[in-house]
Amino acid sequence: MSTHRVWVYGDNVNTDLIYPGKYTYTLRADADIRAKALEDLDPGFVSAVQPGDVIVAGRNWGCGSSREQAVTALRLCGVQAIIAASFGGLYFRNCINQGVHPIVLPEIAGIVHTGDVIEIDREAGVVRAAGREFVIPPLPDSVRAILDAGGLLPMLQARFSALSTPVKPEFAP
Amino acid sequence: MYTFAEKALARAAGITSARAGDVLDIQPDVVFSHDNSAAILRIFNQIGAPAVNRPERLAITLDHAAPAPTTAHAQNHADIRAFAAQHGIRLFEVGRGICHQVLSEEGIVLPGEVVMGADSHTPHFGWLGAFGMGVGRTEVAALWATGTLWIRVPETLQITLAGHIPMGVTAKDIALAILGRWTVEGAAYRAVEFAGDALASIPLDDRPVLPNMMSEFGAISAFMPPDQAVIDYVSARASRPFTPLYPDADAVYSAQSTLDVSTLEPLIALPDQPDRVVPVSQATGTPIQQAFVGTCTGGRYSDLAAAAAVVRGRKLRARLIVIPASAQVLSRAVRSGVLQDLIDAGAALGTPGCGPCMGNHLGVPAPNEVTISAGSRNFKGRMGTAGAPVYLANAAVVAASAVAGQIVSPQDIIDGETFRAEGSA
Numbered sequence: 235m236s237t238h239r240v241w242v243y244g245d246n247v248n249t250d251l252i253y254p255g256k257y258t259y260t261l262r263a264d265a266d267i268r269a270k271a272l273e274d275l276d277p278g279f280v281s282a283v284q285p286g287d288v289i290v291a292g293r294n295w296g297c298g299s300s301r302e303q304a305v306t307a308l309r310l311c312g313v314q315a316i317i318a319a320s321f322g323g324l325y326f327r328n329c330i331n332q333g334v335h336p337i338v339l340p341e342i343a344g345i346v347h348t349g350d351v352i353e354i355d356r357e358a359g360v361v362r363a364a365g366r367e368f369v370i371p372p373l374p375d376s377v378r379a380i381l382d383a384g385g386l387l388p389m390l391q392a393r394f395s396a397l398s399t400p401v402k403p404e405f406a407p
Numbered sequence: 408m409y410t411f412a413e414k415a416l417a418r419a420a421g422i423t424s425a426r427a428g429d430v431l432d433i434q435p436d437v438v439f440s441h442d443n444s445a446a447i448l449r450i451f452n453q454i455g456a457p458a459v460n461r462p463e464r465l466a467i468t469l470d471h472a473a474p475a476p477t478t479a480h481a482q483n484h485a486d487i488r489a490f491a492a493q494h495g496i497r498l499f500e501v502g503r504g505i506c507h508q509v510l511s512e513e514g515i516v517l518p519g520e521v522v523m524g525a526d527s528h529t530p531h532f533g534w535l536g537a538f539g540m541g542v543g544r545t546e547v548a549a550l551w552a553t554g555t556l557w558i559r560v561p562e563t564l565q566i567t568l569a570g571h572i573p574m575g576v577t578a579k580d581i582a583l584a585i586l587g588r589w590t591v592e593g594a595a596y597r598a599v600e601f602a603g604d605a606l607a608s609i610p611l612d613d614r615p616v617l618p619n620m621m622s623e624f625g626a627i628s629a630f631m632p633p634d635q636a637v638i639d640y641v642s643a644r645a646s647r648p649f650t651p652l653y654p655d656a657d658a659v660y661s662a663q664s665t666l667d668v669s670t671l672e673p674l675i676a677l678p679d680q681p682d683r684v685v686p687v688s689q690a691t692g693t694p695i696q697q698a699f700v701g702t703c704t705g706g707r708y709s710d711l712a713a714a715a716a717v718v719r720g721r722k723l724r725a726r727l728i729v730i731p732a733s734a735q736v737l738s739r740a741v742r743s744g745v746l747q748d749l750i751d752a753g754a755a756l757g758t759p760g761c762g763p764c765m766g767n768h769l770g771v772p773a774p775n776e777v778t779i780s781a782g783s784r785n786f787k788g789r790m791g792t793a794g795a796p797v798y799l800a801n802a803a804v805v806a807a808s809a810v811a812g813q814i815v816s817p818q819d820i821i822d823g824e825t826f827r828a829e830g831s832a
């Protein structure tokens with residue numbers, strides 16, 4: 235069980251608002267990518283966000299471009315989960331691949347405010363907010379495994395390093 | 408029994424059948440990326456894969472910031488060229504054009520296939536009867552390393568286009584009508600299948616706009632059943648055999664809707680979201696400073712020709728930026744005289760590619776400047792400047808607005824000139 239401060243945003247927040255397109259090819263360093271998070275949506279976010287905070291959003295969070303930095307920038311800010319009434323389809327996948335848990339909960343957006351504290355209980359599979367309890371929709375096992383590995387890159391790194399570990403042959407024919 | 412998405416994804420997974428909701432590991436037939444390949448190759452290099460998996464399936468275009476506007480962009484391009492040469496990946500150079508247009512022209516994506524692109528407008532390839540889906544950078548790196556990626560088979564929304572398409576109404580207007588009616592989340596998580604008699608009457612050149620812009624609709628992918636005209640187009644270009652797939656007559660859809668296209672008129676999306684759609688007449692008179700004919704949904708030959716027909720013999724009151732979607736489009740516009748008409752009127756020509764569509768270069772607006780664009784996306788800050796509103800409309804409306812210096816329809820210009828001519832006679 236963990237507690238998290240929330241940042242609340244509305245419906246249809248697109249990836250240009252989360253991470254502007256003009257930065258997608260030029261910024262490489264983590265600190266530079268982090269600094270642009272929500273630049274055109276909430277200019278005060280980057281300086282006030284704290285590790286462990288979570289986003290609580292309305293419908294269709296992350297619609298628009300496939301740009302992965304719209305997740306990466308938030309992860310670099312320490313955002314641990316994103317709760318939304320619904321997600322843009324590509325954004326949902328990018329969350330999984332970046333190891334940031336995308337939690338689809340339509341009921342929660344209207345009942346919490348920026349600065350409130352909520353609980354995420356992964357063992358029990360629930361979110362507790364404003365005195366109520368909400369069930370986290372389960373992910374398919376194969377998708378959950380990517381999240382548990384910390385994202386697609388760490389998962390593949392583990393897979394390829396296991397492959398390249400020399401195995402002593404049992405016998406030589 | 409099965410939708411197109413179910414059939415195409417089952418085939419790509421090497422299994423006989425799949426249903427919406429199934430999570431599959433698939434091997435896409437084509438994987439592509441663009442300027443973001445520089446970031447992708449850095450992720451790929453961290454994975455530790457011994458080689459690129461089946462590089463013959465891969466393609467890279469340099470299009471999003473091309474020619475390079477800054478040293479950082481140029482270094483990305485240099486890294487991509489070296490990587491592509493080292494691994495034997497097909498590379499389309501600066502000036503060849505926008506990924507979706509180029510891969511269609513080159514016969515790289517074929518009917519019935521699955522294509523994954525590091526670009527959200529990959530549903531574009533639905534115009535060829537392919538399952539196109541955008542993916543993230545790490546996913547493309549994973550595909551380079553393993554050739555395989557997971558996908559949840561989407562439910563499908565079927566949209567039937569009924570009736571006759573009126574003169575002056577383009578696929579852009581149909582796409583905007585869909586967005587205006589059902590909003591940017593209308594297709595959330597789902598695939599779209601188009602049906603109906605009106606499809607066949609959309610000119611081949613204009614068809615990609617519909618599936619492409621379904622990404623604005625929240626769709627994972629979009630499909631148009633390939634007719635003989637598409638099969639002929641592809642057959643003239645394909646270098647490998649293909650087998651088109653069609654949905655079954657009794658496929659199960661999550662929803663079915665019909666749009667009567669016979670009542671449509673040219674539409675415009677108001678700033679900041681592509682579903683804020685009204686008839687052009689309701690935005691008429693709004694002053695603009697910049698007009699942009701270009702992008703993967705507004706820079707095809709038919710767009711340039713429509714814009715030329717409007718500006719021919721007229722002068723511009725706002726700057727008009729014209730950027731062909733590909734070198735082949737540019738070449739055709741040179742040969743037909745369309746380009747001459749545009750230049751004579753005072754248009755500024757850019758290198759085939761994405762231009763200012765996502766705010767990298769070649770037409771970034773100043774704060775408070777208003778742009779009318781033939782592109783597909785008008786989010787706040789999309790063209791590089793947060794306080795510079797962007798309207799979306801078809802290329803003829805964009806060109807007419809450049810002539811007038813304010814938002815108007817092409818007919819308004821003709822009517823206005825007739826009025827003045829009669830008044831002075």
Ligand code: SF4
Nearest residue numbers: 528702703761764765
């Ligand atoms: S033209 Fe615009 S929408 Fe099309 S691929 Fe390029 S940046 Fe994306």
